[in-house]
Amino acid sequence: MSDAIATYDPAVDAPRAHHPVYDYDSGPPVERGKFAIWLFLATEVMFFTGLIGAYVILRSGTAAWPNPENRLAVFLTAINTFVLIISSWTMVRALFAAQRGDRGGILMWLGLTIFFGSAFVSVQVYEYFELVKHGSLPNVDIFWSTFYIMTGFHGSHVVVGVIWLVCAWFKALRGGYSERNYLGIELAGLYWHFVDLVWVLLFTIVYLF
Amino acid sequence: MNPPPSAEPAPLGLAPEGTVHVHHEHHEIGFIRKYIFSTDHKVIGMQFMFTGLIFLVLGGLLAMAIRWQLAFPWQEMPVIGRLLFPETGRVVSPEYYTMLFTMHGTVMIFFVIIPLLTGAFGNFLIPLMIGAPDMAFPKLNMMGYWAMLPAIFFLMLGFGAEGGGPAAGWTAYPPLSTITSAAPGSASAQTYWLLALTWVGVSSMMGAVNYVTTIAKMRAPGMTLYRMPLSIWGLGVAAILQLFALPVLTAAGFMQLFDRVLHTGFFTPTNLVVNNVGVDYAVANPETATAAGGHPLLWQHLFWFYSHPAVYIMVVPAMGFASDIIAVHARKPIFGYKPMVYSIAGIAGLGFIVWGHHMFTSGMNPTVGMVFMVSTIMIALPSAIKVFNWLGTLWGARIRFTTPMLYALAFVSMFIIGGLSGIWMAATPVDVYIHDTYIVVAHFHYVVFAGSVFAILAAIYHWFPKMFGRMMNETLGKIHFFGTFIFTNGVFYMMHQLGIAGLMRRTADPYSYEIYAHLQPLNEAISYCAFALFAWQIFFVINFFHSLFWGRRVGRNPWQATTLEWQAPSPPGHGNFDHQLEVHRGPYEYSGPEVEEDYLPQTRKL
Numbered sequence: 143m144s145d146a147i148a149t150y151d152p153a154v155d156a157p158r159a160h161h162p163v164y165d166y167d168s169g170p171p172v173e174r175g176k177f178a179i180w181l182f183l184a185t186e187v188m189f190f191t192g193l194i195g196a197y198v199i200l201r202s203g204t205a206a207w208p209n210p211e212n213r214l215a216v217f218l219t220a221i222n223t224f225v226l227i228i229s230s231w232t233m234v235r236a237l238f239a240a241q242r243g244d245r246g247g248i249l250m251w252l253g254l255t256i257f258f259g260s261a262f263v264s265v266q267v268y269e270y271f272e273l274v275k276h277g278s279l280p281n282v283d284i285f286w287s288t289f290y291i292m293t294g295f296h297g298s299h300v301v302v303g304v305i306w307l308v309c310a311w312f313k314a315l316r317g318g319y320s321e322r323n324y325l326g327i328e329l330a331g332l333y334w335h336f337v338d339l340v341w342v343l344l345f346t347i348v349y350l351f
Numbered sequence: 352m353n354p355p356p357s358a359e360p361a362p363l364g365l366a367p368e369g370t371v372h373v374h375h376e377h378h379e380i381g382f383i384r385k386y387i388f389s390t391d392h393k394v395i396g397m398q399f400m401f402t403g404l405i406f407l408v409l410g411g412l413l414a415m416a417i418r419w420q421l422a423f424p425w426q427e428m429p430v431i432g433r434l435l436f437p438e439t440g441r442v443v444s445p446e447y448y449t450m451l452f453t454m455h456g457t458v459m460i461f462f463v464i465i466p467l468l469t470g471a472f473g474n475f476l477i478p479l480m481i482g483a484p485d486m487a488f489p490k491l492n493m494m495g496y497w498a499m500l501p502a503i504f505f506l507m508l509g510f511g512a513e514g515g516g517p518a519a520g521w522t523a524y525p526p527l528s529t530i531t532s533a534a535p536g537s538a539s540a541q542t543y544w545l546l547a548l549t550w551v552g553v554s555s556m557m558g559a560v561n562y563v564t565t566i567a568k569m570r571a572p573g574m575t576l577y578r579m580p581l582s583i584w585g586l587g588v589a590a591i592l593q594l595f596a597l598p599v600l601t602a603a604g605f606m607q608l609f610d611r612v613l614h615t616g617f618f619t620p621t622n623l624v625v626n627n628v629g630v631d632y633a634v635a636n637p638e639t640a641t642a643a644g645g646h647p648l649l650w651q652h653l654f655w656f657y658s659h660p661a662v663y664i665m666v667v668p669a670m671g672f673a674s675d676i677i678a679v680h681a682r683k684p685i686f687g688y689k690p691m692v693y694s695i696a697g698i699a700g701l702g703f704i705v706w707g708h709h710m711f712t713s714g715m716n717p718t719v720g721m722v723f724m725v726s727t728i729m730i731a732l733p734s735a736i737k738v739f740n741w742l743g744t745l746w747g748a749r750i751r752f753t754t755p756m757l758y759a760l761a762f763v764s765m766f767i768i769g770g771l772s773g774i775w776m777a778a779t780p781v782d783v784y785i786h787d788t789y790i791v792v793a794h795f796h797y798v799v800f801a802g803s804v805f806a807i808l809a810a811i812y813h814w815f816p817k818m819f820g821r822m823m824n825e826t827l828g829k830i831h832f833f834g835t836f837i838f839t840n841g842v843f844y845m846m847h848q849l850g851i852a853g854l855m856r857r858t859a860d861p862y863s864y865e866i867y868a869h870l871q872p873l874n875e876a877i878s879y880c881a882f883a884l885f886a887w888q889i890f891f892v893i894n895f896f897h898s899l900f901w902g903r904r905v906g907r908n909p910w911q912a913t914t915l916e917w918q919a920p921s922p923p924g925h926g927n928f929d930h931q932l933e934v935h936r937g938p939y940e941y942s943g944p945e946v947e948e949d950y951l952p953q954t955r956k957l
């Protein structure tokens with residue numbers, strides 16, 4: 143081949159012995175972590191879309207869908223929904239505290255969020271126990287199948303969220319956040335709000351309709 | 352077969368072995384941190400590559416066993432028959448055959464092609480081609496590889512599980528896959544299969560988030576979106592496809608898992624009777640009964656909602672690699688760069704609304720089938736744009752017929768064959784006749800094997816010098832190419848004839864039907880080609896490992912290419928580049944008038 147290509151020349155080809163500095167950001171003006179968490183939340187949206195879509199199809203293909211009021215503790219769960227919504231508000235307060243660099247505020251508001259989140263999970267576990275006691279198992283009919291998979295996956299997301307918040311709480315305790323460094327709380331918050339939003343949707347379609 | 356490197360001519364004028372000593376700039380980190388628990392994108396790419404190649408051998412062996420049975424049904428398998436199935440008298444049993452094609456498809460798609468394209472090359476190329484030091488989240492990247500280990504673990508458990516392994520096909524249609532008593536392979540093996548797939552999904556998800564973030568946020572100054580090489584476009588779009596399609600498969604997989612272990616009824620219709628036993632809650636023992644009222648079709652919709660985009664996940668990066676390789680070795684700019692980008696995006700977008708073309712005969716509403724037919728045929732448009740642009744690039748070029756170029760050219764021509772059969776099958780009336788015949792097998796092997804795998808081979812030959820600082824041997828490469836090309840067509844072209852004759856896929860002994868008995872000789876010929884194809888890969892293995900240690904040492908830019916990865920040392924050290932690169936132009940400036948050489952690197956300021 144006539145196109146002779148450069149031979150290995152240590153003067154050009156050998157690696158240089160210093161460390162390059164990269165300080166350029168090409169992307170949209172959000173932090174990498176936030177960008178990534180939005181992508182992650184997009185996958186979560188698709189995951190729940192799969193579950194909810196299946197529910198809609200299965201329900202519309204069933205001649206007589208049971209009235210949820212006859213099967214589920216709607217009032218108790220309505221209160222529980224309210225608890226979860228409150229926890230979104232305390233989460234926002236925690237972020238405000240973080241942005242002010244107010245460590246005590248973070249600890250209090252995060253602590254409240256953790257408390258409400260745990261309360262929500264506890265009520266749901268209680269509901270599950272009651273249902274199982276009355277023989278309402280996932281293999282009884284398609285109503286229970288869809289009920290358990292949707293509330294179960296949502297509940298496990300809340301548990302993950304609570305664990306995440308507990309980690310953030312301990313980091314705050316050690317003084318890990320400041321006015322300029324509160325991304326960790328913001329990311330946990332985005333996830334938390336997402337989980338709440340999904341619940342509002344699930345509560346509406348599973349318990350109310 | 353394998354002359355010492357110094358004995359062959361130096362076609363590219365490369366330095367002979369051992370003339371230079373590479374200066375290592377690494378701070379000392381231990382072997383384990385550097386090669387096992389590495390967070391360096393290049394090492395993680397290698398990990399994916401070696402894992403993928405090992406599974407390619409496994410998947411290939413499974414295919415050989417399939418071909419043995421189709422050529423010589425119920426004959427003793429020589430040598431290994433004794434080890435594998437002593438209890439059946441050394442012949443493949445029908446259940447074993449079902450396992451073979453199920454695992455062949457699963458291994459090839461989820462453990463070979465997707466990990467090689469996105470895991471290996473996605474990792475290796477993305478930071479290097481956009482001028483970044485590493486991925487945006489190196490630890491997440493490492494976890495993405497390690498999530499493959501549970502996947503591999505469960506896959507292997509599936510092989511060893513009772514009933515001889517999962518046997519519901521790679522598509523896992525219920526109720527065969529959900530009712531554990533339906534068939535031997537529907538017992539615990541199918542559960543392991545589901546868990547394996549879930550973990551592959553976790554791995555892909557972590558990768559996809561990382562790739563999109565890296566491409567968005569870490570491009571070098573001047574590297575605008577429309578200056579990115581098409582490989583990056585392909586990998587980025589594939590990652591976006593994964594982000595939006597894969598979670599739906601995960602959800603569906605969990606539903607199937609729950610149908611199996613909790614006996615929910617998502618995919619179980621009312622009044623289902625399996626092996627003469629009713630499985631409904633109304634009639635069966637409440638402990639093990641299944642909820643009824645579900646739809647088997649629901650699985651097919653959810654599965655193909657992922658798996659059709661997944662076939663584009665498997666081809667869009669391959670198209671990107673082929674474009675880059677063709678531009679370099681044809682010494683010409685890609686013809687119609689922007690249309691190439693738009694058609695990648697178009698293929699990806701349309702890919703979300705065509706899944707029903709896998710379900711024309713499923714009992715789905717025929718009107719819906721019409722819609723899917725039209726949307727599927729529309730994909731021909733962006734696909735054809737790409738093909739014509741590749742041809743336009745090659746038109747009048749001074750082509751260097753190197754091994755990577757040969758593979759890239761083969762990719763283009765084979766993709767045309769596979770694409771054409773795809774469009775033809777997409778016509779509902781045609782598909783009603785040829786669905787589940789060997790036509791379909793021929794189609795997807797043309798696009799996945801002769802397409803994606805050829806592009807992966809092209810990419811390995813092309814980027815090997817960047818990965819390891821050494822060239823692969825050209826003579827061996829060409830021997831490998833011509834044999835692979837001929838035998839590939841020998842195997843898959845003739846499958847079209849089998850399909851036209853009506854031969855159905857996934858059948859252990861089609862010849863027991865009199866109308867198919869005359870197809871056995873043709874199948875035998877195909878199997879000989881398949882065995883030869885498998886054996887021929889020895890040239891690749893020899894070439895790969897020989898070149899790894901004794902290949903010709905090369906500099907930064909052995910192919911005289913323009914894109915950023917060729918500015919880094921070969922192999923690039925930790926942090927990739929000598930300094931922050933600046934990009935001044937698009938990726939395909941070949942044979943232009945501005946400079947004396949026939950290539951103008953993206954980084955060169957004029």
Ligand code: HEM
Pocket residue numbers: 522662663665666708709727728730731734769770771772773774775776777778782785786787791794795798799802803
């Ligand atoms: C030009 C674009 C394409 C069109 C119009 C097309 C169309 C089709 C159609 C209609 C089928 C269903 C056939 C049947 O089951 O009866 C099919 C199957 C299939 N296609 Fe394509 N296809 C295209 C490109 C691709 C590409 C690029 C890939 C992968 C890289 C691919 C992979 C597959 C696979 C794996 C199957 C079989 C799935 C199974 O049943 O196991 N296709 N294609």
Ligand SMILES: [Cu+2]
Pocket residue numbers: 658659662705706708709
């Ligand atoms: Cu498809």
